[in-house]
Amino acid sequence: MSAACVGLLGALSAPLDAAPEGPCGALSAEIAGGFSRAWPETGVNERFVLPRAQVQAALGQGPVGLRAGLAAVRSGGEGGYIGVAGEAIVPEVQIAEARWAPHPQVAVGAGLLEDPWRAAAQAAWGLPAVAAPMVERAGLSPVSDLGMGAVLSSPGGRVEGGLHLSSGEGARLRERNDGQDVAALLQVSPLGEERLSIELYGRDGSTGLGSVRDHRAGGRVAFTAAPVTAYGEVERAWGLGGDALAEPIAASAGGVVALKQGPQAWGRLDWLRARPADPESDRYEFFLGGGYAQGPALVGLSYSGQRNDPAASLIAGAEALASAHQLTLFLSAELGAPPRPSEAP
Amino acid sequence: MLALLLALVACAPVDPLAARRAWVQDQLVTDNRLFLSRDPQRVAEKLDRMAADPYDYLRGSNRLWLADRANAFHERPPTAFLSVDAARATLLVGDAHPENASTYLVAGWPDMALPIEMIDLDAAGVGPYTLDLGRAALGLALLGEGLPDCAWEGCQDAAVSALAEGYAETVLGDPDEARRVGGGIFGRLRDEAEEEGPARQRLTELTVSTSEGLRLRTDTGLDAAHAGLLPLDRDEEAQARALFAALDLPAGSRLTDAARRFGVGISSLPALRYLLLVDQGSPTDEDDSLIEVRELIEPPAMPGAPAQPFDDNAERVAFAAAALWSEPMVAPGYRALCLDGLYWRALPVSSFVLGLDHLKIAEDVEAGEVELADVERLGGELGQLLAQSHLRAGMVTGGDLRPVLIADLEAGGGEDGLRAELLGDAEAESATLLVDWGLLNDLIEEEGPLLGADGLSGVL
Numbered sequence: 001m002s003a004a005c006v007g008l009l010g011a012l013s014a015p016l017d018a019a020p021e022g023p024c025g026a027l028s029a030e031i032a033g034g035f036s037r038a039w040p041e042t043g044v045n046e047r048f049v050l051p052r053a054q055v056q057a058a059l060g061q062g063p064v065g066l067r068a069g070l071a072a073v074r075s076g077g078e079g080g081y082i083g084v085a086g087e088a089i090v091p092e093v094q095i096a097e098a099r100w101a102p103h104p105q106v107a108v109g110a111g112l113l114e115d116p117w118r119a120a121a122q123a124a125w126g127l128p129a130v131a132a133p134m135v136e137r138a139g140l141s142p143v144s145d146l147g148m149g150a151v152l153s154s155p156g157g158r159v160e161g162g163l164h165l166s167s168g169e170g171a172r173l174r175e176r177n178d179g180q181d182v183a184a185l186l187q188v189s190p191l192g193e194e195r196l197s198i199e200l201y202g203r204d205g206s207t208g209l210g211s212v213r214d215h216r217a218g219g220r221v222a223f224t225a226a227p228v229t230a231y232g233e234v235e236r237a238w239g240l241g242g243d244a245l246a247e248p249i250a251a252s253a254g255g256v257v258a259l260k261q262g263p264q265a266w267g268r269l270d271w272l273r274a275r276p277a278d279p280e281s282d283r284y285e286f287f288l289g290g291g292y293a294q295g296p297a298l299v300g301l302s303y304s305g306q307r308n309d310p311a312a313s314l315i316a317g318a319e320a321l322a323s324a325h326q327l328t329l330f331l332s333a334e335l336g337a338p339p340r341p342s343e344a345p
Numbered sequence: 346m347l348a349l350l351l352a353l354v355a356c357a358p359v360d361p362l363a364a365r366r367a368w369v370q371d372q373l374v375t376d377n378r379l380f381l382s383r384d385p386q387r388v389a390e391k392l393d394r395m396a397a398d399p400y401d402y403l404r405g406s407n408r409l410w411l412a413d414r415a416n417a418f419h420e421r422p423p424t425a426f427l428s429v430d431a432a433r434a435t436l437l438v439g440d441a442h443p444e445n446a447s448t449y450l451v452a453g454w455p456d457m458a459l460p461i462e463m464i465d466l467d468a469a470g471v472g473p474y475t476l477d478l479g480r481a482a483l484g485l486a487l488l489g490e491g492l493p494d495c496a497w498e499g500c501q502d503a504a505v506s507a508l509a510e511g512y513a514e515t516v517l518g519d520p521d522e523a524r525r526v527g528g529g530i531f532g533r534l535r536d537e538a539e540e541e542g543p544a545r546q547r548l549t550e551l552t553v554s555t556s557e558g559l560r561l562r563t564d565t566g567l568d569a570a571h572a573g574l575l576p577l578d579r580d581e582e583a584q585a586r587a588l589f590a591a592l593d594l595p596a597g598s599r600l601t602d603a604a605r606r607f608g609v610g611i612s613s614l615p616a617l618r619y620l621l622l623v624d625q626g627s628p629t630d631e632d633d634s635l636i637e638v639r640e641l642i643e644p645p646a647m648p649g650a651p652a653q654p655f656d657d658n659a660e661r662v663a664f665a666a667a668a669l670w671s672e673p674m675v676a677p678g679y680r681a682l683c684l685d686g687l688y689w690r691a692l693p694v695s696s697f698v699l700g701l702d703h704l705k706i707a708e709d710v711e712a713g714e715v716e717l718a719d720v721e722r723l724g725g726e727l728g729q730l731l732a733q734s735h736l737r738a739g740m741v742t743g744g745d746l747r748p749v750l751i752a753d754l755e756a757g758g759g760e761d762g763l764r765a766e767l768l769g770d771a772e773a774e775s776a777t778l779l780v781d782w783g784l785l786n787d788l789i790e791e792e793g794p795l796l797g798a799d800g801l802s803g804v805l
Contacts, residue, residue, distance in 0.1 A: 318649055
């Protein structure tokens with residue numbers, strides 16, 4: 001594995017540094033497994049879980065790079081019976097990108113590209129083993145989608161702008177209409193060295209056979225001062241999941257205190273208002289936890305809770321669905337990935 | 346520039362009817378995606394049948410109904426129930442519309458009357474008990490919609506009110522009181538099954554006598570309604586034989602003929618379906634019987650349901666039949682199984698197994714043989730039947746469900762509260778369903794028989 005290629009393991013961005021002349025390769029993997037207990041007590045409350053299992057590989061030569069990523073998914077979904085070989089866990093191709101950086105401030109990519117807004121959300125939160133970023137959990141952004149993208153950055157890298165075209169259906173569905181999604185992401189790092197990042201995002205999209213609108217607008221501020229990272233974000237959708245009349249607004253704020261060797265702690269609050277005009281349609285999710293890290297391994301205990309207003313429940317008004325809680329003991333390890341800015345020695 | 350464009354696009358008004366049309370299209374296509382990949386012609390036939398009759402549209406759109414109930418992005422009337430957590434862990438029929446009610450043969454017949462139960466358990470699973478009631482109420486409203494002089498007020502609402510009363514009285518009333526459904530429309534159904542069953546009418550219709558004994562009456566092609574029995578090709582024959590072997594029938598049973606069966610059902614119309622003719626060893630035809638083996642598809646997700654406790658799809662259906670029905674079915678061949686990665690449900694095809702038919706009820710009302718008061722009675726007996734099934738199954742986590750349902754019903758306003766909620770939901774949902782039915786017809790006319798999903802066939 002060559003360190004020169006590690007940068008290819010991240011989302012599409014302008015490289016800035018000189019690209020390696022010869023061929024290079026990089027491999028990263030992140031796996032988290034654990035045991036989970038859920039409340040209230042109905043049905044199956046205790047289970048072993050695999051919240052994260054992902055492998056990525058990258059190859060580079062000069063200005064050209066390739067990146068592929070596989071993730072473990074439960075075939076048939078978590079609630080289905082019809083899957084592969086029963087309901088076996090199977091690898092899903094989530095990323096298959098070709099990149100070309102014709103200039104240190106320019107990169108273009110094509111293929112199955114990581115969604116830039118979701119990738120930025122994951123980088124800001126930093127603990128996918130505990131929970132996927134809010135934009136993914138709420139169905140606001142897919143993990144990846146077929147498309148093309150271009151990223152330009154200013155000299156020094158303090159401003160970066162990306163334009164992405166994609167199918168709008170996400171990696172799991174083929175294109176269903178003639179309309180392509182257009183998304184733009186602007187990232188500004190006024191303090192340099194990724195200490196403060198301000199991100200703005202917009203997407204003009206459509207989904208499904210009926211070309212249902214699927215627009216987004218969002219903003220995020222992320223701050224890093226080792227060993228602390230914190231972020232806050234807000235997003236508005238016009239159309240979601242094939243429902244053109246859905247217009248939820250969502251926000252998330254969280255932070256992690258992470259020493260490379262030693263204790264870690266995290267907290268996060270997600271909020272989603274299903275109908276902007278109805279204050280009784282709020283859903284809150286919170287994640288609290290702590291653990292102990294040794295190098296790339298982390299043993300942690302995570303609590304997650306959910307509180308639904310009457311109009312936000314899956315069955316409106318059902319008090320039994322107003323709250324849910326879960327406690328998860330997990331072990332995660334990540335090897336080969338570029339170091340996070342928050343990781344202090 | 347993009348921000349400005351986005352702001353303009355985002356603020357553009359959305360036509361609610363166009364949005365609904367796209368939602369219906371998306372939900373129906375997604376619901377049939379598995380079948381679209383394999384046999385799009387059968388999907389087109391299913392959608393065509395749904396478009397021809399609002400009640401058949403109801404039968405084919407259970408997932409859409411559930412998706413609407415779970416859609417928090419729209420204003421929905423809040424339930425007064427489901428305050429007790431265990432109430433959402435009830436074993437449900439899953440698609441409890443009136444046509445799901447059927448007679449079947451039991452060991453005690455003819456000393457005891459044929460039971461009537463909700464026989465199609467394709468969508469069975471654990472979830473909030475109010476979902477079965479909501480589906481039954483909507484089904485009663487749609488049933489009334491197709492009857493002469495059965496408007497919402499005075500007819501459909503009376504049937505839905507009776508459903509609430511039948512359910513609440515069975516749960517809240519004396520547990521030792523014997524309650525047996527079987528008057529009015531259900532009584533006529535039972536009488537017909539008890540008359541036709543011994544005469545083996547279905548067997549006679551579907552078979553022909555040859556020098557080698559009974560054989561299936563296969564067709565050379567499907568009829569105008571795309572229905573019929575077609576001979577098997579080599580792969581199908583191998584699958585039919587493997588399914589027969591997996592049925593684990595009594596020793597001496599022999600598969601004498603098999604065919605693909607088409608054009609049956611609504612929701613499961615595109616599913617693989619075999620008709621097996623089985624001889625149980627006697628040299629005469631007296632013990633020959635028909636078994637339909639049909640592919641079981643994924644049940645819809647029940648909103649608000651806890652984790653499903655079943656090992657697989659076959660166990661889900663078999664467990665539901667054992668737990669929800671008052672008596673086990675005795676005809677040979679009833680079981681659910683897994684073969685070659687597919688799940689199957691085997692059910693005897695017999696005149697003892699006779700389900701309600703909304704078109705026949707309409708004919709009987711037209712002919713004056715059934716009165717509109719009988720529809721109200723049907724609602725009450727359906728409520729009673731659902732309550733008995735839920736109580737019989739008990740809590741999935743073990744224990745008596747009755748105290749849970751009593752507590753939840755009383756917290757939600759008891760019988761009056763249940764009646765008010767079911768009436769409100771059924772009136773609104775039946776109006777929505779009729780609009781959706783019209784949209785499906787528009788979609789077929791404008792987008793084609795597959796609603797524009799032609800390009801999705803072939804590969805998942």
